[in-house]
Amino acid sequence: MEDTETMFDTEGVTKNFMFLNRKAPYGTIYAQEVLELVLISAAFEQNAAIVFMDDGVYQIVKGHDPSVSGMKNFSPTYKVVEMEKEDAEEDEDIDMVWKIIVEKESMEARGLSTDDFIINVEVLGSQELSALMAEQDVVFGG
Amino acid sequence: MEDTETMFDTEGVTKNFMFLNRKAPYGTIYAQEVLELVLISAAFEQNAAIVFMDDGVYQIVKGHDPSVSGMKNFSPTYKVVEMEKEDAEEDEDIDMVWKIIVEKESMEARGLSTDDFIINVEVLGSQELSALMAEQDVVFGG
Amino acid sequence: MLHTINKSPFDRNSLASCLRTAPDGGAILFIEDGVYATAKGTTFSGDVEGALKNQKVFVLGPDLAARGIAEDKLIDGISVVDYSGFVDLVEEFGTVQSWL
Amino acid sequence: MLHTINKSPFDRNSLASCLRTAPDGGAILFIEDGVYATAKGTTFSGDVEGALKNQKVFVLGPDLAARGIAEDKLIDGISVVDYSGFVDLVEEFGTVQSWL
Amino acid sequence: MKLGIMVNEGPFTHQASDTAYQFAKAAIEKGHQVMRVFFYYDGVNNANKLSEPQSDDRNLVKLWGELAKEHGVDLVVCVAASLRRGIKDDILADGFRISGLGQLIEVGLAADRTITFGD
Amino acid sequence: MKLGIMVNEGPFTHQASDTAYQFAKAAIEKGHQVMRVFFYYDGVNNANKLSEPQSDDRNLVKLWGELAKEHGVDLVVCVAASLRRGIKDDILADGFRISGLGQLIEVGLAADRTITFGD
Numbered sequence: 001m002e003d004t005e006t007m008f009d010t011e012g013v014t015k016n017f018m019f020l021n022r023k024a025p026y027g028t029i030y031a032q033e034v035l036e037l038v039l040i041s042a043a044f045e046q047n048a049a050i051v052f053m054d055d056g057v058y059q060i061v062k063g064h065d066p067s068v069s070g071m072k073n074f075s076p077t078y079k080v081v082e083m084e085k086e087d088a089e090e091d092e093d094i095d096m097v098w099k100i101i102v103e104k105e106s107m108e109a110r111g112l113s114t115d116d117f118i119i120n121v122e123v124l125g126s127q128e129l130s131a132l133m134a135e136q137d138v139v140f141g142g
Numbered sequence: 143m144e145d146t147e148t149m150f151d152t153e154g155v156t157k158n159f160m161f162l163n164r165k166a167p168y169g170t171i172y173a174q175e176v177l178e179l180v181l182i183s184a185a186f187e188q189n190a191a192i193v194f195m196d197d198g199v200y201q202i203v204k205g206h207d208p209s210v211s212g213m214k215n216f217s218p219t220y221k222v223v224e225m226e227k228e229d230a231e232e233d234e235d236i237d238m239v240w241k242i243i244v245e246k247e248s249m250e251a252r253g254l255s256t257d258d259f260i261i262n263v264e265v266l267g268s269q270e271l272s273a274l275m276a277e278q279d280v281v282f283g284g
Numbered sequence: 285m286l287h288t289i290n291k292s293p294f295d296r297n298s299l300a301s302c303l304r305t306a307p308d309g310g311a312i313l314f315i316e317d318g319v320y321a322t323a324k325g326t327t328f329s330g331d332v333e334g335a336l337k338n339q340k341v342f343v344l345g346p347d348l349a350a351r352g353i354a355e356d357k358l359i360d361g362i363s364v365v366d367y368s369g370f371v372d373l374v375e376e377f378g379t380v381q382s383w384l
Numbered sequence: 385m386l387h388t389i390n391k392s393p394f395d396r397n398s399l400a401s402c403l404r405t406a407p408d409g410g411a412i413l414f415i416e417d418g419v420y421a422t423a424k425g426t427t428f429s430g431d432v433e434g435a436l437k438n439q440k441v442f443v444l445g446p447d448l449a450a451r452g453i454a455e456d457k458l459i460d461g462i463s464v465v466d467y468s469g470f471v472d473l474v475e476e477f478g479t480v481q482s483w484l
Numbered sequence: 485m486k487l488g489i490m491v492n493e494g495p496f497t498h499q500a501s502d503t504a505y506q507f508a509k510a511a512i513e514k515g516h517q518v519m520r521v522f523f524y525y526d527g528v529n530n531a532n533k534l535s536e537p538q539s540d541d542r543n544l545v546k547l548w549g550e551l552a553k554e555h556g557v558d559l560v561v562c563v564a565a566s567l568r569r570g571i572k573d574d575i576l577a578d579g580f581r582i583s584g585l586g587q588l589i590e591v592g593l594a595a596d597r598t599i600t601f602g603d
Numbered sequence: 604m605k606l607g608i609m610v611n612e613g614p615f616t617h618q619a620s621d622t623a624y625q626f627a628k629a630a631i632e633k634g635h636q637v638m639r640v641f642f643y644y645d646g647v648n649n650a651n652k653l654s655e656p657q658s659d660d661r662n663l664v665k666l667w668g669e670l671a672k673e674h675g676v677d678l679v680v681c682v683a684a685s686l687r688r689g690i691k692d693d694i695l696a697d698g699f700r701i702s703g704l705g706q707l708i709e710v711g712l713a714a715d716r717t718i719t720f721g722d
Contacts, residue, residue, distance in 0.1 A: 007677070007706075008638065008713035015712055020481070022401065024292050026350045027317030028603075029497045033644055036683060040704040044712065054401055055292050058320065063352030068366075070502050071350065072541045105404065109294065111325030126404045134385060134407040138711040139481040140609070140719065149558070149587075150519065150594035157593055162381070164301065166392050168450045169417030170722075171616045175525055178564060182585040186593065196301055197392050200420065205452030210466075212621050213450065214660045247304065251394065253425030268304045276285060276307040280592040281381040282490070282600065288599075290503075297395060316499045346506070367510035374597050375485050375516075382600040384492070388718075390618075416618045446625070467629035474716050475604050475635075482719040484611070496687050497645050526616050529648070534689030545689070568615050570653030570664070575694060 014095070015137040017041060018049045021056035022141070025074075026066050031059045032074045034141050035081065042084045045096045049132060050081060052121070053103035057110060060102075060117045075118065082119040103129050156237070157279040159183060160191045163198030164283070167216075168208050173201045174216045176283050177223065184226045187238045191274060192223060194263070195245035199252060202244075202259045217260065224261040245271050285310035286377035287339075289318040290384065293328040298383040303335050311340040311377045313370065319347045323357050336361045344370060385410035386477035387439075389418040390484065393428040398483040403435050411440040411477045413470065419447045423457050436461045444470060487511055488591035489521045492602030494529030495544035496537070501530050504601035505547055512555050520558040520591040521548070523580075525602070528566045531559070533577035545577045552579030560587045606630055607710035608640045611721030613648030614663035615656070620649050623720035624666055631674050639677040639710040640667070642699075644721070647685045650678070652696035664696045671698030679706045 019038050025031040038050055052060060064075040085098035102121045107113070114121060124132065133139070161180050167173040183190055194202060206217040227240035244263045249255070256263060266274065275281070287306050293299040299321055302312065312335060314322050321328050322343045335341060336359075345364045348355065355364060365373065374380055387406050393399040399421055402412065412435060414422050421428050422443045435441060436459075445464045448455065455464060465473065474480055489508055493500040508518045523530050535545045552559045559580045561571060566582055576582065592598045608627055612619040627637050642649050654664045671678045678699045680690060685701055695701065711717045 006709055008709055010709060010712040013712045017708075017711065018481075022484075024295070024317045024320065024351070026347075027290065027292070027499050030644065033684060037643075037704055037707065041708045043705065044708050046708070046712070053405070054397060055295050055317070055320070058292075058351060061352045063354070064350060065352070066346075066350035068346035069350045069499070070506055070542050071499070072538075103405070109327045110320070111323065111329075130405045130407045133405060133481065136479050136481075138717045139479060140707075140711075140717075141484075148590055150590060152590060152593040155593045159589075159592060160381075164384075166395070166417045166420065166451070168447075169390065169392070169618050172525065175565060179524075179585055179588065183589045185586065186589050188589070188593070195305070196297060197395050197417070197420070200392075200451060203452045205454070206450060207452070208446075208450035210446035211450045211618070212625055212661050212666075213618070214657075245305070251427045252420070253423065253429075272305045272307045275305060275381065278379050278381075280598045281379060282588075282592075282598075283384075290499075290601075295397060315503060367506045368514060370507055371511045371514055371516065374487070374599060378597075380597055380599040382602065384600070384602045390622075390720075415622060467625045468633060470626055471630045471633055471635065474606075474718060478716075480716055480718040482721065484719070484721045494645065494688070526613065526645070529688065532689035534691050534693065536686045536689065536691075538687075541687075567655045568657075568660075569613070569648065570651035570655065570694065572653050572655075574653065575689065 014046060016047045016049065016135055018051060018133065018136040018139045020139055020141040021052050021059055022054040024055040024058045025064070026069070026071055035074060035077050037140060038081055045094060047097045049099045049101060049136065051101045051103070051129065053106045057102055057106050057112060060119055061112065062116060062118045078119050101129065156188060158189045158191065158277055160193060160275065160278040160281045162281055162283040163194045163201055164196040166197040166200045167206070168211070168213055177216060177219050179282060180223055187236060189239045191241045191243060191278065193243045193245070193271065195248045199244055199248050199254060202261055203254065204258060204260045220261050243271065286373050286380045287312045288380065288382045289314050289321065290316035292317040293321045299328065299331060302383045303331060306339060308338040311342060311373055313342045313344065313373055315344040315347055319343050319351060319353060322359055322362050323353055324359050329359055332359055342373060386473050386480045387412045388480065388482045389414050389421065390416035392417040393421045399428065399431060402483045403431060406439060408438040411442060411473055413442045413444065413473055415444040415447055419443050419451060419453060422459055422462050423453055424459050429459055432459055442473060485516045485597065486595045487516055487518050488595035488598035489518060490588060490598065490600040491521060491523050491527040491530060492525045492600065494526040495535065498603045500601040500603060501544050505544060508551060508557065518557045519595050520560055520587065522588040522591060523561045524565055524588065526569065528561045528569055528571045531561045531571055531577050531580040533575050549577050549579035604635045604716065605714045606635055606637045607714035607717035608637060609707060609717065609719040610640060610642050610646040610649060611644045611719065613645040614654065617722045619720040619722060620663050624663060627670060627676065637676045638714050639679055639706065641707040641710060642680045643684050643707065645688065647680045647688055647690045650680045650690055650696050650699040652694050668696050668698035
């Protein structure tokens with residue numbers, strides 16, 4: 001498969017990747033296309049912190065229906081991300097650790113709580129998120 | 143010339159056009175391409191209010207030199223806009239009225255004064271700008 | 285005059301700029317990511333409540349639905365329109381200014 | 385950790401989000417329209433002065449020049465780098481986070 | 485009511501083109517006339533006929549073209565903006581034509597309302 | 604130092620591609636290796652060979668191609684993002700190749716630093 005074709009020697013390399021989602025869904029495509037990147041990364045069995053902060057927290061709110069605006073509903077893909085995370089936790093042959101995180105301050109500023117989200121998330125305050133950032137090797141999104 | 147080719151009957155129609163510049167130059171192309179629109183509009187001899195507010199006020203700051211960033215300096219084009227305005231004022235055969243306006247609140251929030259600008263501008267407070275907006279037929283930019 | 289706002293108030297300054305300069309007696313229509321401004325209980329709800337004193341305020345229903353915002357979460361006094369209602373607002377309120 | 389900020393603080397919330405979460409002891413580099421945050425006397429100068437307590441702060445010279453911001457207008461404590469200096473910062477401070 | 489529409493962003497990346505299309509369609513259904521849609525800035529990318537979205541996604545290039553064909557809407561792509569971005573006759577989708585910026589001022593003069601969709 | 608670069612916006616509309624190019628050039632001049640530049644989102648528009656800027660403006664499509672040719676930089680355009688936006692082999696500029704998103708994760712693993720330029 002083209003998507004896992006390799007050119008560099010990365011045998012045995014493990015890194016911490018952060019996917020930082022800060023944009024609202026539908027108004028721009030960033031939320032949707034970064035999801036494609038997250039899913040591809042699973043094939044490489046790397047650690048991933050999938051973070052929702054600022055307007056990115058709106059990406060995982062329940063009840064999206066963009067059909068009347070003529071757009072595609074990519075909301076179910078977040079469930080796939082959640083499944084990948086759970087599979088990695090359950091399968092002892094897979095070393096990768098995935099985290100799905102919401103920044104507390106962003107969530108509260110928007111009047112949201114974890115009940116509003118379609119997936120299970122870990123809520124971190126800015127200071128805890130800061131500590132997690134310091135552990136990353138590569139940060140995508142923004 | 144293709145740019146003044148017409149398809150609709152607009153003989154004798156005069157309107158007030160506002161070109162609202164709210165974006166900083168160079169980071170995005172909007173400032174540059176809206177200028178091209180302002181200049182084309184001169185051929186139609188319409189009234190124009192060219193307004194700089196929010197980060198748009200940075201467009202007319204003196205001393206731009208984007209060459210080291212590899213970009214084109216379109217700053218001199220604002221002088222052309224100013225000349226069009228002055229020509230319209232002096233030529234009694236031309237009915238169009240052009241205004242070049244800076245919103246006071248936007249200018250002050252950025253620590254700028256009219257001395258910082260490469261062209262002469264009229265400074266209006268939000269309330270005065272509001273009154274001018276109410277007179278417009280078409281608003282471009284944003 | 286009809287003002288459209290298509291950006292989240294958390295991300296951009298369009299809402300603030302519109303409220304500072306919009307002539308009284310017009311209408312504001314929130315579309316696309318702008319619809320986040322119309323929900324109750326956010327840090328920007330107060331600004332929109334203030335706007336309701338001088339402007340009629342509308343929100344595009346299809347964009348609310350896209351983002352999962354139920355109509356019972358809207359700030360009181362905001363009316364929901366569909367694309368057909370959007371066209372009506374353009375006809376009724378005259379010049380359109382898009383805050384981009 | 386190196387943070388780049390390429391948006392005007394007047395237009396977007398990147399600066400605020402970066403300052404809220406950036407780990408101490410790293411560096412912030414302002415590029416593109418982000419360089420407007422580095423001038424003295426704006427409504428955001430205080431935020432950047434605050435950042436200088438926990439982070440080293442840099443600004444990309446070519447982008448200052450593009451926008452006509454003279455170096456004597458910069459907030460004290462900010463260092464100017466060129467593209468070569470930008471590369472050095474990436475090498476020195478490790479993981480790069482671009483606040484877009 | 486006679487309408488002019490300006491579209492400033494390409495398809496997919498921003499919702500602008502979607503909203504403009506839905507607005508134009510609704511206006512036509514109500515009996516209004518969309519005189520012209522003018523594509524400026526990255527909006528010129530709406531005219532790239534090579535665009536091939538996933539099968540379950542909307543195809544904006546095709547949707548605009550169909551609107552032009554069925555309702556005689558004039559779809560104009562700015563020549564200067566197109567040259568820069570590589571939108572040329574070779575890849576211009578059906579229903580679009582390339583012309584100058586004057587066409588935008590003209591529709592602003594001719595239409596009862598002109599509305600912009602962008603970022 | 605081995606570098607990976609991600610470019611998220613097309614030429615001209617945002618400065619992202621300019622900054623990425625200047626950064627890549629400076630890194631190479633200092634003796635670092637730019638392993639790969641990956642173009643995602645609207646970044647795929649950097650590979651449109653029909654792009655024809657005004658004669659006094661920079662030509663980013665050509666500049667990237669020259670960098671690839673002179674210094675062996677691997678310029679990869681995301682296939683999924685390209686299909687949507689109509690960037691296909693017919694109009695693919697010299698020096699670019701179309702491949703999958705895995706190429707971005709791969710360079711993230713192989714490079715010492717990976718840096719993103721976007722909007």
